[in-house]
Amino acid sequence: MRLPPQPGEQVDRSRACVFTFEGKPVHAYAGDTIGSALFASGQRVFSRSFKYHRPRGLLCCSGSCANCMMTVDGTPNVRVCVEPPRPGAVVEPQNVLGSLDRDLLSIVDKVGRPFTPVGFYYRTMIRPRWLWPAYESFLRNVAGLGRVDKHRGRTTRFDAEHRRVDVLVVGGGRSGLAAAREAAARGDHVLLVDENARRHDDEPFEIVAPGRAVGIYEGGLVPVDAGSLLLRVRARHIVVATGTVEQPLVFPGNDLVGVMLPDGVRRLIRDFALRPGERAVIVAADDRALSVADDLTAAGVEVLEVADLRERDVARIEAKGRNGRVRQVLVDGEAVDCDLLVASGSPQPAYSLLAQAGARVSYDAGRGVFVPTELPPGVEAVGRVTGELGDLGPPRACYGDGGFVCVCEDVAVKDMKRAIAEGFDSIELAKRYTTVTMGPCQGRLCHLGAIRLYAHEQGTGEAAIGTTTARPPWAPVTLGLLAGRPHEPAKWTSIHHRHVEAGADVIWTGAWQRPHSYGDAPAEARNVHETVGVIDVSTLGKLLVAGPDATEFLERLYPNRYGDLKPGRVRYGVLSTDAGRIMDDGTVARLGDETFYVTTTSTGADGVLGWFEWWNAVWQLDVEVVNLTGGVAAVNVAGPRARDLLARLTSADVSSEGLKYLDARHGHVAGVPCLMLRIGFVGELGYELHFPSTYGEYLWDTLLERGADLGAKPFGLEAQRILRLEKQHIIVGQDTDSESNVLDAGMSWIAKLEKDDFVGKWALEHAKARGPRELLVGFEMANGTVPPEGGQVVRGGRLSGRITSARWSEQLGRAIGLAWVPPDLAEEDAGFEIRVDGRLESARVRLRPFFDPEGERLKA
């Protein structure tokens, strides 16, 4: 039932829509909220409380409290008092068993309360431990808010948008609008954010409404929740005009349906033309709240009593109800029958955003509220949030010894008193122990009440109690909005599509997606041994180190020497940390006197680049480090026919004399400018071709087409892993970890400790003096079982090492691997056991490469 048209009402009675609530149709006007339409339809109970399932009705009507939270079209915890209805929307109550009016779980309130005081879950339900999952499941089912439907999948698209403005105004009340207009008149770019959906027409600035400022972060970043869009606003100047939040009074029965805050009552009448009750009582301590009597009278509500708490020293207020709805109010024992109790404990400036930005907050004892002071630069407060509140007086902490301090979390007066008695005597501890201020209202409606209660109980005064730390979010925000669009950037080489077209199974290696195999890894490995294989190694990190000090730079970074590396030659390099541990490996080719081309592992490229740039900044050498990784494609052509294939494509001399093992040569291959590195990670004659990535597909296609009759086929990572293991070549990160040092990994030959200095030298000297703790060695299995990578090395029944790599080598007809073992085991033919599926299998140490130990095929 609606009142006659009200001046300025928000509803448009000429347009209507229908949604369903608990399966029944509800009519709404345009401009209604779901909450106002439900109220008009006669609904008074809007939710069941968090813990005790007490019936709750409209309280603030401004989207602050949790009293009207419902599930709308599957989205839980929607505050229907500010949510516009959509035609056909499905609105359901939450946290109830049955219906809102008859919730079977309300038995918790009737018989469970003595057993569930504050913190009961810390003291009960501890034994037996095996029942923990049952306890958890039980508690989650009988308490809480709405549920997320895990099976619905994504239903909302969330986006984020970055905004830069001169002035951001938070709050679209009178003061906020005035500040925005003034800034706009100065010519500033202004953005105004308002929590209410109301339209401000014809303003000379942009308005986001409804939009909630979630917080103020470092650097003045203000995320604004605009529904399914998160605005990340950076403003030179932030104007906070968040006004005040009316505080509930604390008295027995203060959570009954029909106990409301004055502004909520005003909204029902003025915006939605609704009569909030028939017979009303008003208790308040400020003029603005008391003046709601005029609105009520005009709406035809009988105002039976107005108690001004400043003039009358009221000691006790009690609301009594039936079926959860208020029907009588006793003010100091004087009973008045009513169905609406408008109760306000003063408006509290909504200072939270200001405090987050760094403002101080002080207690104003004369008026009984906290006000912001000492604002940080770039932040301004205007309007009622500054403490311009008119005439108001401090009400008592409590009127009687019952009632709820926090309606969101069902924290009662006796819970707070009990917390003090248990020693949680500061307000910050009260927050953590009782969860007061931690509910969906984020303390908007319970912060001041909790402080007043603590001050009263401890006899110290509110100023001494202080406030809890203001933190984001100032308004609840959905996780989906914070997460935004799912997007995980993957790196693809310029040849990636060819691998997919060839049917490769693609796996993640770091940020790269690479072909694991093209269907048959052992056959791919065999092809490399027998004819020629090609593998896309564009993922290798590639750095150019150039400048007059380039040699000096590398000498200091690497344990081995580069000063004597001749232009046109390549050398293996391993990078050591300050602690002598292996951080990465690769090759270094000298292209000229002052130019080196460094390759790194695929996943180590970014780390090595950062490492080089860091040391370059420290040493201040005349050298530049440039990342060429993506611009240069690389293909390794390997196998006994590799030279034949290459010779078909280039006029450069690729004979065994013209391009020797560890040579680097420039030349055109199939017309593409290439750097050819003759190296051999996979153990066969091989050439790594480096060339502009824009020719990736072309050169890959050409190699396979022109090499088809030679047997050229692609091979993937798995085949490469088998091949390199046959040579006992390590993979950093697979065979080494953050503890592995250069000497113990079997590379003492690379650490030139006689050099003046290099990163990690000091640590390696100590490691050498100390002797190895464990060493990386090759091994082969006695019976051909392939042990699990990460498996245990066992000697004499004791755990004494670990497997890092293991594969079946078809070429050798043996199961081979690499393992860390104690130094005394690191001898040719030493025996140990490996745990495989609970059994112990025998293995023997092999110190030399399993395949081509003299490198004859490699250097052919």
Added chain:
Amino acid sequence: MSELAFVSPGEARAEAGFSPRVASPLARALDGADGLSDLSLLGKVEVRGTLDELPAGMEVLRITPRRALVVCAPEQCAEVLESTSALALDMTAALAGIELEGDRLFRRLTDLDPSALPAAGKVAGVPALVAGGEGRYRIFFPQEYGHSVVEAVRDLQAGLA
């Protein structure tokens, strides 16, 4: 051949029955895309050191006082590389690029200030160099992220449609 020829697509040549085909890293990703143009095959040269000797009439995106990206026609790369005594590197193959239209699209892609371009920063989660303004933006980023950036841009376009 110069020691850095293997970095320059412009050094490719037709010879002995071979005619190298250049391919944009975004060719597939941009298939059927509206309002996005491919800048990947433009010439791009990174210069480190003095920026005073660069040839006139080319777009220079300054990253720091001693570091810049020169954007030019592909065939002009060699001229830029030879024009300066500073370290100059052909980044034509390393950087993919797109041009897109729309301020809102741009604001959903990056937190870079559209009124303070060119600038370096993250676009669609990857490191990028951005030029333009006034509703039209040119974005250069590592080519290995090409498909990923285009996918994000097209997804955001769909969200704005």
